[in-house]
Amino acid sequence: MADDAGTATDSELPTRSPRGKGRRLRGAIAHKLGVAILSGKYAPGETLSSETVFAESLDVSRSAYREGIQALIAKGLVESRPKAGTRVLPRDRWNLLDPDVLGWAFAGEPDPQLVRSLFELRLIIEPAAAGMAATKRDRSELKRMKEALAAMRRHSLATDLGRAADRQFHDTILRATRNDALVVLSASIGAAVSWTTQFKQRLRALPRNPIPDHVLVYDAIAAADPDAASAAMRRLVELALEDTQSAMAS
Secondary structure (H helix, E strand, O other), rough: OOOOOOEEEEOOOOOOOOOOHHHHHHHHHOOOOHHHHHHHOOOOOOEOOOOOHHHHOOOOHHHHHHHHHHHHHHHOOOOEEOOEEEEEOOOOHOOOOHHHHHHHHHHOOOOOHHOOOOOOHHHHHHHHHHHHHHHHHHHHHHHHHHHHHHHHHHOOOOOHHHHHHHHHHHHHHOOOOOOOOHHHHHHHHHHHHHHHHHHHOOOOOOOOOOOHHHHHHHHHOOOHHHHHHHHHHHHHHHHHHHHHHHHHOH
């Protein structure tokens, strides 16, 4: 919340936690402020307190704080102008596909609209990508997908290793399209897959095992059947959305 002038009040400043030095400290500052912005603690249009006040509240140097702010500027969350201070930008300026921004969004209770937007993006991109991959994949990519499936079974999606394997599976499909524009999206899609998977089981185990859905996608790609691959991927994402919505309602 802001005071009447639209500036964050001292009581709303982040508690002290960023520690370390160099890149780690800059990242900690950006994370702290990024989570606050994505959670709605600082609303679009709100002006943050001065760098001196913020630096003291975080127990960091002013230069370290400025470097953290630069990271937020690069991701479209804030703008900083001489004398005007640092202001939170409108939501449509935020780079919501940046993996760091997605991580900050899911650090707390994510906005349901953002979650749905991510799944709508996946439904547009991933079924088509799976169909393309079915006609363009090579042996090495099939091997990589198969290894990812094995790791998902071995570790389960409740673990970091299992979720990393899940991310590898989806990443390999995008790379198998041989489409540079789609490959650029791999980090964003992978982050969305990882964070939504982690989120939907934060309070309870997954309501069903999604690994067989991935196997159906793999089988269709391995069989070079683009229609089946596209349909299987669409079903996989739709079921994942249902699971996530169930988790959000609990």
